[in-house]
Amino acid sequence: MGTSCIIRHFEHYAELTQSDRDLLASLERSPESSPKNTVLWEQGAPSEFFYTVSRGWAVSYRNMENGTRQVLDIYVPGDIIGLREFAFQKRVAGLMVLTDAELCAFPKMRLTEVFSKSILLCSIFFMITARDQAILLERLVNLGRRSAKEKLAHFLVEMCKRLGKTNPAVANELKLPLTQALIADALGLSAVHVSRTFQELKETGQVGVSNGGIEVHDIEGLKEIAGFDPSYLEEDIDAILEHSRRGEINN
Amino acid sequence: MGTSCIIRHFEHYAELTQSDRDLLASLERSPESSPKNTVLWEQGAPSEFFYTVSRGWAVSYRNMENGTRQVLDIYVPGDIIGLREFAFQKRVAGLMVLTDAELCAFPKMRLTEVFSKSILLCSIFFMITARDQAILLERLVNLGRRSAKEKLAHFLVEMCKRLGKTNPAVANELKLPLTQALIADALGLSAVHVSRTFQELKETGQVGVSNGGIEVHDIEGLKEIAGFDPSYLEEDIDAILEHSRRGEINN
DNA sequence: CGCCGCGTTGAAGAAAATCAAAGCACGTGG
DNA sequence: CCACGTGCTTTGATTTTCTTCAACGCGGCG
Known part of the structure; x- marks a missing residue:
């Protein structure tokens, strides 16, 4: 299966030890491909995995009662999907792939295991989450003003x-x-x-x-x-x- | 100095061990009070601390070139300010207290120390960050649609x-x-x-x-x-x- | 061919911004 | 105690921005 998707991604940030790599590899499932325009989940679906995008584009969205839709995020290769649902049992937004795509799943609940075993990986995950927040803020400004x-x-x-x-x-x-x-x-x-x-x-x-x-x-x-x-x-x-x-x- | 601000906050989520409490207490500085309408920092200022709000209201905002302003967050007692700047050297938004307020500072860089010493605290911090993201998403929907x-x-x-x-x-x-x-x-x-x-x-x-x-x-x-x-x-x-x-x- | 998804165009209307003035509550100083 | 200033809200009139509706064009594809 070659280097896993998330390992490549994380090595972009820092040099991992072999045990870090093993840890990540033990969590990552093999990539699943989805044909374009597939809806992978709707808002409210159970949220057990997060994903890395190894190929293709995806989009997360929220369908409104009045029939409109708000796109919350657009994901490209290298991005991580669903980290923000760490604290939630359910998906807060739907997800659809726009092109033929490949995603790698991670059981969300094993994240704490990673945190406990590698402070480096823990920091990287935290850093990514914080950066995603900063991006969301910028989008807030974009929509508001x-x-x-x-x-x-x-x-x-x-x-x-x-x-x-x-x-x-x-x-x-x-x-x-x-x-x-x-x-x-x-x-x-x-x-x-x-x-x-x-x-x-x-x-x-x-x-x-x-x-x-x-x-x-x-x-x-x-x-x-x-x-x-x-x-x-x-x-x-x-x-x-x-x-x-x-x-x-x-x- | 009584129970520290953040310990009270965290015990709302889970039962802490004594060592967790000691760890948090060792980081938290004594509360600083600011009179209403004080600007604590502007966007671009160095970001060395995050804060918990122990009394009063605060607001984080972004000033736009065209003279308008976007309010990004409104903080009330119990909230944590600035976690999202974990990955950044500079403040991504300004902060102003709206009422007379008391904030407790934490050196941002010692967070990783906390992570390495207590997986429980690490999980709580991660959970809070993830939940804050979910709130931001909802605000995105609010502004967009x-x-x-x-x-x-x-x-x-x-x-x-x-x-x-x-x-x-x-x-x-x-x-x-x-x-x-x-x-x-x-x-x-x-x-x-x-x-x-x-x-x-x-x-x-x-x-x-x-x-x-x-x-x-x-x-x-x-x-x-x-x-x-x-x-x-x-x-x-x-x-x-x-x-x-x-x-x-x-x- | 004919359909379908997507982009474009025009006209009309709704939502919200802007500008300007006035009202109101509150604190301050005379 | 009253006059005055200041900060915030309200109101009306006007203008801008964006939406909605409807129609048409256009390329791809069964």
Whole structure:
């Protein structure tokens, strides 16, 4: 099965010991593939696993009573899904894969076992959760206090940044497997308004379209439109690890 | 100095051992009081401590370039401030106390030490962070896909629930030390629209005013207006602790 | 071919923002 | 005790932003 998905992910943050790797490997199940547009669970379903995305895109969403939908998160390869349900028995949101995808499951309840055995892994998990919160905050700002144009620009920049982290090649070409309706549901807008706003960005040259994908021509321009501040994506793992190691010595 | 703030808070979740208590007590500094309207830090300031609120209200916010402001969180006694900055060197948002308040500081970097010494405390911290994320998600939904009236109703119900958790008396009388401008900044609305929306709720009898405070007359009505689903506030600590204890045995 | 999902366009309407002024409660100083 | 200032809320009029509805275009695919 090669290097497991989460090990690769975590080694991006810090050097793991062999026992850390063994520990992670013992938890991770083999990847499960799902064809595009599969709903893996609905909100309210029991929440026993979290997942890492090894291939494809997924989206978590909330269906509202009035028939609308709010997209809460968009997941790309390398992301972790469902950590936030650590404290809950049930899924707080539905999950759908957008493309053919592969996810690796982890039994949620064995996380505490990991925590007790490796302070390093514990710190990394905590760091990831805290960083995810910072991202959510930024999204809150996006929904609360930005115009449609700013929202869309900010969204595109964030996707660029996140994709660029694992795949430096895609710095300014975005092939998003997202419909405009889905982007609308992520930004709290209507689909037609997203379409119009895209037109605006095309006219002023920040984005373009090429065979179904979105091309980002001017990421700096988008950043300016959005008032983008990248600091919320720049977690600092080193300082934590420093102390984490010190904690280990104290053990 | 009596029982420390965070110990009281944590014992609400689980029974701590004496060594857990000692560990927490060794970290917590004595409470610092701040007069109302004090800004404790601005976004971008170094982030070395997190805090527990032992008295008073506080609010974290983000100032936008266009002069507007987004309120990210409102903190009441018992809440923890700044855990989300675990992974960051800098504050991602400003913090202001709204009333005269007392906060207890914790050196952020000693968290990993706590994690390594007590799997129970580690689990509780993780649980709190995960639950905070669930609350943020609900707020995302609130900002993205609800009308002004629904937003306000949802906001009031959430505050009721959160206050009622520590103080069962205030189930349906709310004395909020919040201006309408601040509520507006929390909900992504303008202050005048919040005022108008309040009028609506008064006319239909869900809320009233008495000497400066807000009275909630009909919390069920508000829930219905908002489409309120309380499950995001009902974390389930027991299942986690069960496994946490098992983890400890494995040590 | 014809259907279907998705994007685009236009027109009309609703929701909320903005601007400006006035009211009200409260504290302060004369 | 009253006048005054200040911070917050309310109100009305106007404008902007976004939604809704409906229709059409367009490419892919059975």
